[in-house]
Amino acid sequence: MTQSLLEQFFAPCPRGLEEVLAAELSKIGCSQLKAQPGGVAFCADWSTAKLANLQSRVASRILWKIAGKAVRDEKEIYAFALSVPWPEHFSVDRSIRVGTIGIQATVRSLEFITLRVKDAICDRFRSACGLRPSVDTQRPDIRISVLLTDRQCTLYLDMSGEALFKRGWRIAGEAPLRENLAAGILQLAGWQPGIALFDPMCGSGTFLIEAAQTASGVAPGALHGFAFEKFLARDPSRPFLQPGQPLPGIFAGSDIDPELVATARQNALNAGLAEDAIIFKVQDAREVDPPCVLAPGQPGIILINPPYEERIGFSYAKDAGVFFDAFAANLKRKFAGWTLYVLTTDKSLQQKMRLKPARRIPLFNGPLDCRLYRFDLR
Ligand SMILES: C[S@@+](CC[C@H](N)C(=O)[O-])C[C@H]1O[C@@H](n2cnc3c(N)ncnc32)[C@H](O)[C@@H]1O
Structure with a gap:
């Protein structure tokens, strides 16, 4: 796949700022912007998506959509997650963390989905190289986000890693205002x-x-250091900003x-x-x-x-x-x-x-x- 192809992304942001974020992403060069409660879905080529990580002041993260499928139950979610070629995306020595968000999801437990997607990722690695990535819930190298609705499962790789509002200049403590x-x-x-x-x-x-x-x-x-700098399937270089x-x-x-x-x-x-x-x-x-x-x-x-x-x-x-x-x-x-x-x-x-x-x-x-x-x- 050439890197100028448009791909799909989702940028979460503080609620109430969706339109402001859409305008900002449009200025950066993103297209097909759709403001939704809590964020903005958009399309961009890979270089522009990397720029969005560096230049957006309003996005909390930039999530890259790597797969989506209609699913009925936990079994199908596991099979779908197993079908993704994870070893093409990051190497087995990277630590991972999976998180699931449900919107009108009908599954019994979102934690169980998180566990099953994590199992699928590990199983896919094991069959590829005999090893599995470790899980780190605090400071993972790679974050995988699962979005589950009543009938659809979407898998995202988080390009940002650490949340973008953590700019790296604050000396100590939690921000009173992000x-x-x-x-x-x-x-x-x-x-x-x-x-x-x-x-x-x-x-x-x-x-x-x-x-x-x-x-x-x-x-x-x-x-800010970015998770995309650890990706294998796309150019991981950090854009130079004048x-x-x-x-x-x-x-x-x-x-x-x-x-x-x-x-x-x-x-x-x-x-x-x-x-x-x-x-x-x-x-x-x-x-x-x-x-x-x-x-x-x-x-x-x-x-x-x-x-x-x-x-x-x-x-x-x-x-x-x-x-x-x-x-x-x-x-x-x-x-x-x-x-x-x-x-x-x-x-x-x-x-x-x-x-x-x-x-x-x-x-x-x-x-x-x-x-x-x-x-x-x-
Ligand atoms: C919610 S915090 C503001 C946080 C700030 N926006 C930031 O970025 O960290 C409210 C601030 O009001 C300050 N404050 C309280 N009473 C004040 C007063 N009488 N005069 C000036 N500042 C006051 C507090 O010291 C505190 O830093």
């Missing part, structure tokens, strides 16, 4: 290089780093926690940004002033995901009203003309801030049902 959700929100907010961006509750700096990397022409996958043309930007962030500000600074350096690319400082969000903007009369975007739990020294239920009232009062006084975007699980935040939202976009931060509110400050 990088691909932050990137999608920037696009929903209409942020582009040239528009000043300010996050006065910046934490580890996710919004600002995503935006500053975009403006600096640093690819999101620059520090660094993009840096564009002007004003990026500023502050947080009340000095340790988090230090973390954000280090994260920005790890992300390949110049020391002065983002201005960080320690400050209470209720007292912030506008950072300078690129041109007078061209205000910018304030983007925050404020704390939603009892983790910042106040009880949310008891103190959030007073806190957000003071936060919004300061913004109303000093940030006329700016647009404020807030990602929150708090459905009554607008009342607390005494501001009327101009837009309300449903989004999921992992399992959390959130809204992205837009407020026009006058």
